[in-house]
Amino acid sequence: MSDAVDRLEQAEREREQARERVEEVGADRLRTCRDAYRELTRLLDDYDGRATGSGDFQAYTQFEGAVATVVGNLDEDVPEYDTFEAVDDHLQQRRLSESDFERAREMLAPVADLVGRLDDLEAAREAYVQARRDARRRIGTLDDRVAELERLERLGDADLDAPVERLREPIDAYDEAVREAFGAFRGDASARDLLDLIERAGAFPLVEFRSPPAELLTYVHDHEAGTEPLPTLLEYADYSGSKLDHYVEDPAALRSAVATRRTYLRDIDAEPLTVGWPPPPAAELPWLCGEYRSVVAGFADESVVARLREVRALARREEYERLRESALARSELTDEERERVASGAVERDLAAAREERAAIEEALSTHGELGDPP
Structure with missing residues (x-):
């Protein structure tokens, strides 16, 4: 079996597994969840240190309002909706500390794992596309090898005593x-x-x-x-x-x-x-x-x-x-090349190269180009 075929089939399996994990939840629902997660983590990073303690009251009110808006815009069927609500409840306090921000990040960890399925699918798709590219490059290498082996085989059959x-x-x-x-x-x-x-x-x-x-x-x-x-x-x-x-x-x-x-x-x-x-x-x-x-x-x-x-x-x-x-x-033929032709090594190598090329072509046909992501 060709290494290129093995890598392509492995990439296809991993892509299919990643796609199934996304479809278990639904791609659109996951994207909505990811957008909310990214916005909340951005707010936590932007306001950490500004909206804590008895510092900037304006920053505190802006932060709580922004968090409430993000969560309030979510439908209840969004994955991890309860987690978003719990984070909102946790942050709606009269005073926030550094530990409150850290606790909010910990609470969002399950959301990070969930939306990571989209990143995993994208990575799997990229790996699959790369595996197809590698397979195409291998075909090019095999084409060159087949041509060279055919040349050796042809020259090996030439009449060295012909009146050139x-x-x-x-x-x-x-x-x-x-x-x-x-x-x-x-x-x-x-x-x-x-x-x-x-x-x-x-x-x-x-x-x-x-x-x-x-x-x-x-x-x-x-x-x-x-x-x-x-x-x-x-x-x-x-x-x-x-x-x-x-x-x-x-x-x-x-x-x-x-x-x-x-x-x-x-x-x-x-x-x-x-x-x-x-x-x-x-x-x-x-x-x-x-x-x-x-x-x-x-x-x-x-x-x-x-x-x-x-x-x-x-x-x-x-x-x-x-x-x-x-x-x-x-x-052009060296003594070693003449010996390889005479021993049948060139014929065997040529058959192996042709077989590998055919296997890669079949694999590329079976595992086709990707359409738009789900």
């Missing part, structure tokens, strides 16, 4: 070619052209370049230094102020726009345009290659684009997913 080089060779050839072409572009093109290309790549969600900072783009467009290649700009950024004066018109602008962004500029490389290994699913590969082509064509020659087309064509092969599964298994 049929996929890897064209992918590696493209990745190497695009890295070489981008490296040449990064070293030779103006920083302006390079950053413009990266900014345009932002229109393609699958090309994960970090967008150039606005101040950097403005600088390379508005200053002559923007026509220099990126490595030159980075070299300038390391110059002292006096040395930089000989190379750029506005050293301060370069330091502000470029020197403060060395890390971003140095990290610019071709990785956002590589396919990588293991490759993506067949359904994703054509989309990925399509977006890559839109960017790659802006700096690489036709030979690189041709290699990218070869990679895209891989997704049409019937063997693609089988080979990809083998590649994933080789790359």
